[in-house]
Amino acid sequence: MKKCHIAYLACTAALLGTGLGAAPSVAGHTVHVVRPGESIQKAVDAARPGDTVLLTSGTFHESVKVSTPGLTLRGMGNRTVLKPDPRVSTSTATSTATSTTSAAASAASAASAAKATQSCAEGGNGICVLGTKKRDVKGVTVASLTVTGFTKAGVFSMATDGLTVRHVTAVKNGVWGIATERSVRGVFQDNVARNNGDAGLFLANTIKEEQGAADTKGTVVEHNRLEGNRIGVTVRRLRDLTVAHNHLTGNCAGVFVVGDENKPKAGFVTVAENHIVRNNKSCPKTAKLAALQGSGIVLTGAEDSLVTRNVIEENAGKSPLSGGIVLFKSFVGTTSDRNRVTDNVLRDNSPADLINTDTGKGNAFMGNDCRASKPSGLC
Template identity: 25%
Template structure:
């Protein structure tokens, strides 16, 4: 961490308080409403300096290079054909208009904006399109925020946070990525919130490999992807398994879209609303899920070939990411290949699920006693389950599985092994470069006048108990 001298820190905080106190409008968040999770909070505050692009600096990259921690970089409407790297803490990078302040990679540049280990960087109110990998990308950071972002026609992910903690992605949109419109991976505890994200026409709406721990997905829409929300475990990234993600109050529908780009995993997962390949201790509740060719909510295994490590024990599930990274590597000759990551101790309750062709609720595995996995289902509004009567077989008792039935798990089983055989029969991936331009998206309120707000004191507090099952949209 870059520590300021005591006097400089006090001056920065005092100036930030003046700025917040003098602001009577805007979409800035009340610092008192946030958890103090981010390490960047110790150096919080904005400097009050604004660098305008192109008036003060001709490019976004030059503005970033000239900026000091706490500065606001204000980017005018226009198309910027550049790939921006950010290594300065606590910058706020904001577009004047979300729909016309556009970073364009021309299908040659890799990332729109990439934040490299810089703490507390917020990116707001702009579009990134036509990059070969990612639109907006934070990697190795403590404290991040993406607000009112649009990412489409990018060759890997739209909005991407990797090996990063203490973050918020809100009021944003991702489309046309072969992997996922939104991805958070390799973090535990992640301490992150996804709020009001729309993901469509991707391979996966959301992907989260080995992420979790105070990771919350709320009030968002995942539609018309190959598959909707897909958190999974695997040793090909660190911090396994995927665990403790809360998926609450979202709309997930029609994720059977064969007219999208797609990686192999998206072909395998196609036709599922929420599917959890090998994830553990997740909570899925009060979502509205409908129109899927396979399952509305499915708990399934992930078969990993050429694994980098053996399966963690249940005791390892409580080890944080930093501790796991420090453990000695397993010798290749001692790794048991392939690995079967089973979904375990997940809670599925109070969801409204309908029009799923295989099952509204389902769990399946291969060569595994499903009753031993510790998953539970209660008070879901659903008309079909596999196995049959799933909610009676393993009801939830508070925040854990209740009394599990000894028999009945083999009645109308979910045959997930057949999905592997069906993978080659799925519609072939489309070229991400042909993804259509999305409709105009909502702009950040008062973008021209709101003060800088670095991503300190992340993530915001969330009142999960206040979230209800969302209504089905009229159209």
């Protein structure tokens, strides 16, 4: 593995040094190098499965749509920045989810590249990874870059299988930092999502339709830093998903696991070993949610989930959802059932460390290190 990594870096260095746009890389795949002022979309459309599109240092004013399986879109860390193209008008009311088509994996003309870019950009998104209703796009990686200033999402994905988003910084995007829907086996790891309009990381079954919770088949959200968003991580109408080892601070709420009246219910979500501290930003109510402030972890309308070994400190507010760990009957009347809240450390959360206002059955609070609960006796 180490030799392969060294070989990859050597190949990349050679490409940058010689100024070549594309050349053979390890294992027969190609690295397509793109510099500021050149078209990322054109390189993506020219790539084959398994290829890498490498963005050099600098600022790119572009949106990019990826539908090639196995493609890696990689930058040079914080030195690679994607911002909106000021020449493209956007509409946050129109989601890229409704304009998805199957993209060609072979080389495309400049006209087709422009069309593909607009289908993402006009939806207000920075990077879009899109499958189709009939086929998920598999094995795509987005890594080591910054996306900022987009009116909807920095990175948006739909109908993906095995998508990896790693070392991405999503800052000051209008709705979500990184968002995914109708996808399975995702890995969202070592990202920073800061000061986005809604969730730093948003994961859902589907955004526009009413459907039962979907099985993510083991999606993982881990080692991310989520700061200054409305909600750090939102898990909406999903099952079989893990949120672990993340640091959440300065949001209005840390982690939301949300279900509703549809069947199957949201559930089988594990929230473990996160550090959730001072999520005390104040956010006004919306059409679907009360005002938020001082919420650590909220479960509403969820079943058979595990909240364990988290450290939750100094989350304080006067919202109905304020508190360290809160079980809350959903606003559409769905109860939370058979959830386990175990072995967490909670300090100085207000109005209490543990709160259960749900009327669901089989919820258990065990082994938590805390001082105050509503009702009393949960600590």
